[in-house]
Amino acid sequence: MEYVTSIERLGMVKGQYTLLKRLLESRFGLLPEWASEKLKNAKSKELEAWADAILTAPTIEDVFKKSKLSKKS
Secondary structure, X not given: OXXXXXXXXXXXXXXXXXXXXXXXXXXXXXXXXXXXXXXXXXXXXXXXXXXXXXXXXXXXXXXXHOOHXXXXX
C-alpha cells in the first residue's frame, strides 16, 4: 500500500471537490448556497458518494439525498 502524506490527502480532497463542483454546476447550474457549503465541508467519502449519486439523481437535492452515506446517518 502506498503511503500518502496529509498534504497529498488534502490535495486529493481538493481535487475531488473541484471536479464534483464542476460537474454539479454543469448539470444543475449555479449551486445554491447550502450545496456549496456541503461541498466545502465534505470529507473524501462524502464527495465520492455524491459523485456516484450525480449519475442518476434528477435534482441537486437528490444528489445529496441518494448518497450511501446519507442513508447510514
